[in-house]
Amino acid sequence: MEKTFYITTPIYYVNDVPHIGHAYTTIACDVLARYKKERGYKVYFLTGTDEHGQKVEKAAQANGETPLELADRVVKRFQSLWEKLNIDNTDFIRTTQERHKKAVEEIFRRIEAKKDIYLGEYEDWYCTPCETFWTEKQLLDGNCPDCGRPTDKLREESYFFRMSKYQDALLEHIEKNPDFIQPRTRRNEILSFIKEGLRDLSISRTTFNWGIPVPGNDKHVIYVWFDALTNYISSLGFPDDPDGNFKDFWPCNVHVIGKDILRFHTVYWPTFLLAAGIPLPEKVFAHGWWTVEGQKMSKSLRNVVEPNMLVDKYGVDAIRYFLLREVPFGLDGDFSHTALVHRINSDLANDHGNLVSRSTAMVNKYFDGVLPQPGADEEVDTELKQIFNNAVATVDQHMNNLAFNKALQAIWELVSAANKYIDDTAPWALAKDDSQKERLGTVMYNLLEAVRLIALYTAPFMPETGAKVLALLGDSEESDVTDVRFDWGGLKPGTKITKSKPLFPRIETE
Numbered sequence: 001m002e003k004t005f006y007i008t009t010p011i012y013y014v015n016d017v018p019h020i021g022h023a024y025t026t027i028a029c030d031v032l033a034r035y036k037k038e039r040g041y042k043v044y045f046l047t048g049t050d051e052h053g054q055k056v057e058k059a060a061q062a063n064g065e066t067p068l069e070l071a072d073r074v075v076k077r078f079q080s081l082w083e084k085l086n087i088d089n090t091d092f093i094r095t096t097q098e099r100h101k102k103a104v105e106e107i108f109r110r111i112e113a114k115k116d117i118y119l120g121e122y123e124d125w126y127c128t129p130c131e132t133f134w135t136e137k138q139l140l141d142g143n144c145p146d147c148g149r150p151t152d153k154l155r156e157e158s159y160f161f162r163m164s165k166y167q168d169a170l171l172e173h174i175e176k177n178p179d180f181i182q183p184r185t186r187r188n189e190i191l192s193f194i195k196e197g198l199r200d201l202s203i204s205r206t207t208f209n210w211g212i213p214v215p216g217n218d219k220h221v222i223y224v225w226f227d228a229l230t231n232y233i234s235s236l237g238f239p240d241d242p243d244g245n246f247k248d249f250w251p252c253n254v255h256v257i258g259k260d261i262l263r264f265h266t267v268y269w270p271t272f273l274l275a276a277g278i279p280l281p282e283k284v285f286a287h288g289w290w291t292v293e294g295q296k297m298s299k300s301l302r303n304v305v306e307p308n309m310l311v312d313k314y315g316v317d318a319i320r321y322f323l324l325r326e327v328p329f330g331l332d333g334d335f336s337h338t339a340l341v342h343r344i345n346s347d348l349a350n351d352h353g354n355l356v357s358r359s360t361a362m363v364n365k366y367f368d369g370v371l372p373q374p375g376a377d378e379e380v381d382t383e384l385k386q387i388f389n390n391a392v393a394t395v396d397q398h399m400n401n402l403a404f405n406k407a408l409q410a411i412w413e414l415v416s417a418a419n420k421y422i423d424d425t426a427p428w429a430l431a432k433d434d435s436q437k438e439r440l441g442t443v444m445y446n447l448l449e450a451v452r453l454i455a456l457y458t459a460p461f462m463p464e465t466g467a468k469v470l471a472l473l474g475d476s477e478e479s480d481v482t483d484v485r486f487d488w489g490g491l492k493p494g495t496k497i498t499k500s501k502p503l504f505p506r507i508e509t510e
């Protein structure tokens with residue numbers, strides 16, 4: 001059976017334009033999706049936009065447009081940014097699409113049929129920016145405990161989901177599946193939240209219209225989180241096409257999210273699914289938040305980092321690399337131009353770029369650009385191969401743990417090993433001695449093979465650079481990516497090797 005992999009980003013609210021935080025999640029998912037493809041998996045990678053709810057309705061009103069006009073406008077900003085960042089998603093879901101509406105209605109009906117939805121009355125404090133209800137007790141000085149902004153007292157008729165009924169089943173699931181919530185600290189956070197006791201959840205609103213009406217009672221619209229979370233299955237064709245993508249890809253392998261929306265994904269979503277009789281996702285991974293030059297990113301501070309501008313200035317691969325290399329996925333991090341420039345100059349221009357230029361230049365100088373046949377191995381060659389062979393499992397493990405920075409560290413150990421191999425074998429000295437021609441050929445072969453493997457490893461992170469390097473090595477068949485390509489010895493002697501231009505020009509700083 002074909003190996004499959006399903007990965008999702010959160011769907012982004014359209015009341016805000018995309019910034020570096022959104023780009024971060026999406027790039028991380030794209031990297032893992034590309035990596036799994038390289039490893040021979042059939043991959044489904046989903047992203048999209050969350051277009052309903054009071055927040056979007058209010059933003060549209062403030063702009064003098066309809067919510068759908070706002071959504072149509074902002075969705076283009078997201079889509080064009082993803083294109084610019086080389087995001088290779090399988091589908092883009094919008095919650096205003098008919099296919100999504102059908103899925104939301106169906107899951108609502110299923111839960112209602114189980115008598116786990118009932119009509120009641122609500123009186124609580126609502127934080128509109130977070131689209132979340134709080135009890136009086138949960139408020140901090142009268143404000144939202146998550147974002148600190150003021151809340152409004154709301155009293156309304158509402159449909160409730162019997163979330164309390166699923167408390168024990170959820171706890172058991174989390175305890176039996178230690179990897180369900182990652183990282184560890186997040187898992188502990190959720191475990192203690194559940195142990196405090198789950199209340200029934202209000203899942204409809206009557207105070208505004210912008211949403212999917214409750215089936216059979218259009219005075220109510222469905223709560224935006226109930227609506228939004230369903231995107232993960234509506235994209236797969238649930239409920240109309242149970243034998244298609246839904247069968248192949250559900251349950252999802254990993255929902256990647258920011259730490260702020262953990263509870264929705266690890267308490268609400270799994271209990272909805274339990275009630276609807278649908279299997280739970282395998283894993284939810286919550287990453288940290290970016291600050292900018294030490295400060296929280298906010299419109300009022302005018303320090304929102306605009307990804308389009310960054311790409312224009314530094315190039316797409318450098319940005320993708322930096323975001324995943326600089327900070328362990330799961331921890332908070334700080335974005336600074338100094339740190340970015342430092343990474344570009346040292347890791348990319350110096351270590352990786354120089355390796356590729358030196359290697360391709362030497363084959364051209366010593367063998368007219370035709371890759372020689374390798375001869376017998378010396379100790380230094382065996383060592384190099386061993387380092388590369390060991391990396392296959394190491395990198396794979398880090399990628400499966402979404403430890404992108406560790407995967408990159410492991411890949412850069414290969415870069416260092418290859419650079420060291422050049423110093424140790426001193427090809428320029430071998431070239432001066434005709435009797436060493438065969439030895440020089442072995443060294444060149446091993447070096448270029450190392451460059452090929454490094455290109456394969458870096459390609460999910462830096463697709464343009466990866467493809468460029470592979471093309472220098474005579475590989476134009478990007479589609480021919482299979483697992484075996486990670487085995488040592490894939491380059492064919494006789495291949496024409498093109499001399500590389502600098503991959504990453506150094507950025508001059510004062």
Ligand code: MSP
Nearest residue numbers: 010011012013021022050228229257258259289290
């Ligand atoms: N619409 C909901 C998600 C619904 S998923 C079924 C939502 N949207 S959002 O646009 O507000 O946020 C989307 C993601 O961006 C979240 O995962 C959030 O953590 C992430 N980020 C927003 N600002 C961020 C930073 N400053 N840093 C890192 N990620 C941040 O929530």
